[in-house]
Amino acid sequence: xxxxxxxxxxxxxxxxxxxxxxxxxxxxxxxxxxxxxxxxxxxxxxxxxxxxxxxxxxxxxxxxxxxxxxxxxxxxxxxxxxxxxxxxxxxxxxxxxxxxxxxxxxxxxxxxxxxxxxxxxxxxxxxxxxxxxxxxxxxxxxxxxxxxxxxxxxxxxxxxxxxxxxxxxxxxxxxxxxxxxxxxxxxxxxxxxxxxxxxxxxxxxxxxxxxxxxxxxxxxxxxxxxxxxxxxxxxxxxxxxxxxxxxxxxxxxxxxxxxxxxxxxxxxxxxxxxxxxxxxxxxxxxxxxxxxxxxxxxxxxxxxxxxxxxxxxxxxxxxxxxxxxxxxxxxxxxxxxxxxxxxxxxxxxxxxxxxxxxxxxxxxxxxxxxxxxxxxxxxxxxxxxxxxxxxxxxxxxxxxxxxxxxxxxxxxxxxxxxxxxxxxxxxxxxxxxxxxxxxxxxxxxxxxxxxxxxxxxxxxxxxxxxxxxxxxxxxxxxxxxxxxxxxxxxxxxxxxxxxxxxxxxxxxxxxxxxxxxxxxxxxxxxxxxxxxxxxxxxxxxxxxxxxxxxxxxxxxxxxxxxxxxxxxxxxxxxxxxxxxxxxxxxxxxxxxxxxxxxxxxxxxxxxxxxxxxxxxxxxxxxxxxxxxxxxxxxxxxxxxxxxxxxxxxxxxxxxxxxxxxxxxxxxxxxxxxxxxxxxxxxxxxxxxxxxxxxxxxxxxxxxxxxxxxxxxxxxxxxxxxxxxxxxxxxxxxxxxxxxxxxxxxxxxxxxxxxxxxxxxxxxxxxxxxxxxxxxxxxxxxxxxxxxxxxxxxxxxxxxxxxxxx
Numbered sequence: 104x105x106x107x108x109x110x111x112x113x114x115x116x117x118x119x120x121x122x123x124x125x126x127x128x129x130x131x132x133x134x135x136x137x138x139x140x141x142x143x144x145x146x147x148x149x150x151x152x153x154x155x156x157x158x159x160x161x162x163x164x165x166x167x168x169x170x171x172x173x174x175x176x177x178x179x180x181x182x183x184x185x186x187x188x189x190x191x192x193x194x195x196x197x198x199x200x201x202x203x204x205x206x207x208x209x210x211x212x213x214x215x216x217x218x219x220x221x222x223x224x225x226x227x228x229x230x231x232x233x234x235x236x237x238x239x240x241x242x243x244x245x246x247x248x249x250x251x252x253x254x255x256x257x258x259x260x261x262x263x264x265x266x267x268x269x270x271x272x273x274x275x276x277x278x279x280x281x282x283x284x285x286x287x288x289x290x291x292x293x294x295x296x297x298x299x300x301x302x303x304x305x306x307x308x309x310x311x312x313x314x315x316x317x318x319x320x321x322x323x324x325x326x327x328x329x330x331x332x333x334x335x336x337x338x339x340x341x342x343x344x345x346x347x348x349x350x351x352x353x354x355x356x357x358x359x360x361x362x363x364x365x366x367x368x369x370x371x372x373x374x375x376x377x378x379x380x381x382x383x384x385x386x387x388x389x390x391x392x393x394x395x396x397x398x399x400x401x402x403x404x405x406x407x408x409x410x411x412x413x414x415x416x417x418x419x420x421x422x423x424x425x426x427x428x429x430x431x432x433x434x435x436x437x438x439x440x441x442x443x444x445x446x447x448x449x450x451x452x453x454x455x456x457x458x459x460x461x462x463x464x465x466x467x468x469x470x471x472x473x474x475x476x477x478x479x480x481x482x483x484x485x486x487x488x489x490x491x492x493x494x495x496x497x498x499x500x501x502x503x504x505x506x507x508x509x510x511x512x513x514x515x516x517x518x519x520x521x522x523x524x525x526x527x528x529x530x531x532x533x534x535x536x537x538x539x540x541x542x543x544x545x546x547x548x549x550x551x552x553x554x555x556x557x558x559x560x561x562x563x564x565x566x567x568x569x570x571x572x573x574x575x576x577x578x579x580x581x582x583x584x585x586x587x588x589x590x591x592x593x594x595x596x597x598x599x600x601x602x603x604x605x606x607x608x609x610x611x612x613x614x615x616x617x618x619x620x621x622x623x624x625x626x627x628x629x630x631x632x633x634x635x636x637x638x639x640x641x642x643x644x645x646x647x648x649x650x651x652x653x654x655x656x657x658x659x660x661x662x663x664x665x666x667x668x669x670x671x672x673x674x675x676x677x678x679x680x681x682x683x684x685x686x687x688x689x690x691x692x693x694x695x696x697x698x699x700x701x702x703x704x705x706x707x708x709x710x711x712x713x714x715x716x717x718x719x720x721x722x723x724x725x726x727x728x729x730x731x732x733x734x735x736x737x738x739x740x741x742x743x744x745x746x747x748x749x750x751x752x753x754x755x756x757x758x759x760x761x762x763x764x765x766x767x768x769x770x771x772x773x774x775x776x777x778x779x780x781x782x783x784x785x786x787x788x789x790x791x792x793x794x795x796x797x798x799x800x801x802x803x804x805x806x807x808x809x810x811x812x813x814x815x816x817x818x819x820x821x822x823x824x825x826x827x828x829x830x831x832x833x834x835x836x837x838x839x840x841x842x843x844x845x846x847x848x849x850x851x852x853x854x855x856x857x858x859x860x861x862x863x864x865x866x867x868x869x870x871x872x873x874x875x876x877x878x879x880x881x882x883x884x885x886x887x888x889x890x891x892x893x894x895x896x897x898x899x900x901x902x903x904x905x906x907x908x
Contacts, residue, residue, distance in 0.1 A: 114147070115154045117161050123147045124165075127174050133182040141178065142190050148174075149194040156207045163207060172216035179223050185232070188225060192235040195220070196242040208246050212254040217243060221267040233275065233283060240272050241286045244293035252297050256305070263305035269294055273314050277321060288361055295368045307372040315376045319384035322358045325351055326389075330408040333678060352675055355412065359419040366422065378424050381416075386425070389413055390432045406518070407677060410529040414536055414674040423542040430537050433515040519582055524589050528600065529677040531582065531607045532669070538614060539669040579615050583608070583623050590710075591630035598705040602664050603676045605709045609665050609716055618717055627717065631710045638707035639893070642882055645696040645811035648784055649833065651888055653701060657708045662722050665712055693811060693854050694831040711892070749789050749803050757801045760791060761870045763824075764860040767805075776801055777859060779809060779874045781881040784888060786810060788826070788874065807857070809878055814871045821864035824871055828855030 113119060127144045130137065148171060155162025175191060182188065202208050211217060221240065227233045247255065247268075257265040268290075275287050294302065305311060329351040335344055365377050389409045404412075413429060518530035537543060589604045612618065619627055641650060715723045749755050760776030767773075778789040786809025791801030807828045817823035830853065861867040886893070 115151055115159070115162070117159075117165050120148075120151045120155075120162055120165055121169075123151070124169055124171060124174065127178075130178070131181065133178060133187050134184050138184050138187055141187060145175070145178070145191055145194050149198045152198055153201050156202050156204055163204075163210075167210050170214065170216075172211065172214070176216055176219045176223075179220065185226060185230070189232050189235045192220075192232075192239040196235070196239045199239075199242045199246060202246070205250075209251055209254070212243075212246075212251050218255060218257075218267045221271050233278070234280070237272070237275055237278075237283045237286045237290075240268060241290045241293075243268055244272075244290040247293065247297055249297055249299060252294075252299050252302060256302065258301065261301070263301045266302065266305055266311075269302075269306070270311065273311075276314065276317065288364075292364055292368070295365065295370065295373060298370070303370055303372050307376055312376055315380045316384060318358070318362065319380045322355065323385060325355050325358065326385075326404055326408060326412055329355065329411075330404050333405060333408055348678055349675070352411075352415075352678070356415060356419060359416055363420050366420065378422075381420070381425070382428055386413070386416065386428065387432065390429070407525055407529055410518075410526070410533055411674050411677045414529070414533050414677065417533075417536050417540070418670055418674070421540070421542060426537065426540045426542040430543060433533070516578060519578065520585060524600070524604075525677065525679075527585055527589065528603055528607060529674075531586070531611070532603075532672070532674060532677065535607065535610050535614075535669040579611070579617075580623065583611060583615075583619065584626065586611070587619075587623055587626035587630060590713075591626050591633065597679055598702045599676060600679050601706055602661060602709055603679070605661075605713050606665055606667065606672070608713065610669065612717070627713070631714055634703075634706045634710040635893075637703045641700045641703050642885060644700055645693050645813075645829065646700040646833075647810040647882060647885055648786060648808065649697075650700065650704065650885060651784060653704045654708065654889070654892075657701075657704050658712070658723065661705070661708045661712050665716075665722060692831075693827075693829040696811070697831055697833055749787065749806065751803055751806060753803050754794065754797070754800050755789060755791055755803055757791065757793065757799055760801065761866070761873060762862075763866075763870065765790065765857065772860065773804075775804065777870060779877040781809060781877040781884070784881060784884045786877060786881040788812060807855075809874075809881055812874060812878070814874045816864075816867055816871060817858075822861045822867045824859045824861065824867050826857040826859065826874075828857055830855050 123144055127141075127148065130141060130144075133141050151162060152166050152171070155166065175195065178191060179188065199208075199211060202211065221243075225232055225236060227236070243255070255266065255268050256263045272287050272290050275283050276291075278284050278287070295306075306314075329348065332344055332347040332351060339347075362377055362381065366374055368374075389404065389412055391403075413433075417426060417429060515530050515534065518526040521527060586604055586608045590601060590608070618624075641647070646653075712722050715721065755778065757776050757778075759780075760778045763775060763777055764772045765775055773792065776791050776793070778791060780787055780789065788807045788809055789803055790805040790807075791803050794800040794802055807826070811827060811829045813827045815825045817825060859867075859870065861870060
């Protein structure tokens with residue numbers, strides 16, 4: 104008898120499971136007094152069911168026979184304490200997630216208990232219930248398939264009339280919490296991937312189908328938020344503005360990737376819904392927006408934002424329908440009659456992948472067949488064709504980022520010749536994305552055919568039917584000239600914008616399959632010479648010793664940029680102009696000098712790569728690695744070998760030292776020796792105190808880089824020598840810049856100042872001359888190392904007569 108009382112209870116037995124169920128059913132109301140008890144009972148139920156699903160089929164049979172899920176529904180109904188809802192949903196989520204048996208999942212979803220829990224009127228306002236509820240919905244979605252999905256929908260006749268899992272989930276589709284937002288999208292994709300015809304019909308029928316228009320509305324809102332950061336009416340600081348642009352562009356990319364995931368399901372009804380809303384709700388309005396002026400009421404996006412969004416959309420979403428609609432509308436402005444809303448008629452015409460271009464081309468051909476003869480004096484943008492479609496062209500003035508009028512509306516080519524360099528680069532990049540797309544219909548024949556039509560209207564006679572496959576062919580010389588002007592006259596563009604201009608130039612030359620000649624070659628030579636002159640000035644600058652390493656690094660970076668394909672190049676560079684800080688001309692601090700040096704190197708490196716490509720048809724492969732001589736000491740003799748490797752506290756020879764005095768603070772003046780030394784491209788200025796026991800040696804108390812010292816004798820005290828010491832650390836700044844996306848340091852580090860006192864003016868002058876002499880040796884070493892690169896042709900002279908690839 105006593106033994107039976109002490110016998111332990113088997114928590115995972117059928118008998119204990121029945122006991123727990125009975126205790127749960129005794130609950131008449133859930134309030135604060137018995138909430139903990141109810142939570143314990145629910146937890147026990149879930150634990151036993153999970154055990155029975157894997158270990159004991161009798162337990163799960165009991166679970167089914169006694170319809171325990173009904174007790175969960177009952178607990179929700181009798182609860183007067185909302186704090187029981189979150190753990191109840193959490194326990195159910197855990198139970199469903201851990202069920203492995205299809206039989207168990209099938210039973211859980213049957214009898215409508217799950218739908219009743221989903222449809223329960225939970226109060227989500229102000230509490231933390233929403234994450235538990237969404238997690239519960241997502242757990243269900245992870246277990247659905249074609250056999251179980253039918254258990255979660257309500258059907259009348261042959262149609263689904265309600266689908267609580269889907270419709271309740273969409274209530275959280277725009278939730279501000281990222282975790283909930285992500286979970287809902289995963290749930291939605293789980294449902295779409297089941298491939299149930301009746302469910303697809305339900306999803307694609309109003310009002311449920313409005314979800315897709317809401318997605319586009321959210322995307323449009325993000326576009327306007329991005330545009331607000333670009334125009335920056337609140338005049339926020341540069342770093343906040345930069346972070347805002349990057350953050351909003353990332354959000355836009357996330358939305359586009361989600362749309363791509365939906366399209367990847369491959370269901371025609373879903374594809375149609377997404378494309379109709381995407382084209383009519385975003386793409387066509389964007390194309391109208393970037394070809395029109397920015398309204399005073401802010402109802403339109405700026406041209407630069409629209410070009411960025413369209414480029415990102417083509418790269419992320421892609422697809423034949425998207426690619427071809429964009430190509431039709433922006434390349435051939437005469438076809439803008441296609442821009443309409445769904446209410447204006449059947450929108451399926453422009454969603455047919457293969458027929459889009461051909462239908463529009465037929466319309467153009469009808470106009471051309473009735474066109475009067477032209478005298479050949481007009482361009483394609485001023486022909487009868489353009490005049491005939493004047494009603495569709497909506498000739499509106501185009502405003503640039505600086506609110507300057509670019510030109511009359513004439514398709515995207517209006518931006519190719521405007522003064523706004525940002526619009527120029529953005530429009531060329533967009534055209535390159537289109538050109539490189541494999542989904543562009545009739546890429547060779549159709550686009551060249553339109554080009555030939557323009558030639559016919561211009562010359563009055565049919566042109567040859569040679570197909571070159573290039574929409575740029577007609578305007579290529581002018582486009583190249585516009586790009587070369589950007590490179591030749593660099594201000595006020597940032598260096599990164601110059602690199603992107605070089606990227607566009609290289610891609611156009613590859614596409615055009617021709618080199619530069621005439622005025623364009625002269626422009627490039629001017630561009631190269633300007634960059635070379637600015638680079639040579641840095642050899643007298645503060646950061647002379649860092650130039651070789653910077654060149655090696657930037658050559659590799661520039662090569663990577665130039666080798667990027669149009670489809671994989673992030674179009675965020677289109678917004679680089681608004682992120683760019685104006686250069687601090689006249690600033691002498693070392694951190695400003697560092698940025699000027701890096702910019703000069705970047706510009707020169709780009710010119711080297713482009714020059715090599717134009718003459719040789721290839722990019723330069725790390726030339727400096729072969730140019731650096733095995734010994735860098737040929738340009739100067741080191742007077743004390745131990746000084747070149749001296750560090751703080753080490754012993755050095757004082758044979759070449761110049762005696763002087765210095766006061767680092769308000770303390771007394773210390774007698775020291777100053778020793779300037781150049782060892783190849785490196786240089787140091789060492790301050791040493793006389794060793795207490797070794798008369799010809801000293802102990803190093805301070806070291807400064809030789810470059811940037813700018814030794815200057817005081818005008819009032821001829822025995823004082825002023826030195827500027829670089830305090831800015833490029834290595835530390837580079838890591839910080841990569842982490843925070845900075846373009847300049849946010850802490851204006853002041854350079855150090857040393858003043859050395861000498862016995863007389865002559866000794867001061869000798870010290871100045873010694874320092875300048877070592878600085879000259881350091882400069883000679885750098886020039887010697889870079890000599891092959893600084894030559895006018897660097898091995899390209901033999902190719903100067905051959906300018907065609």
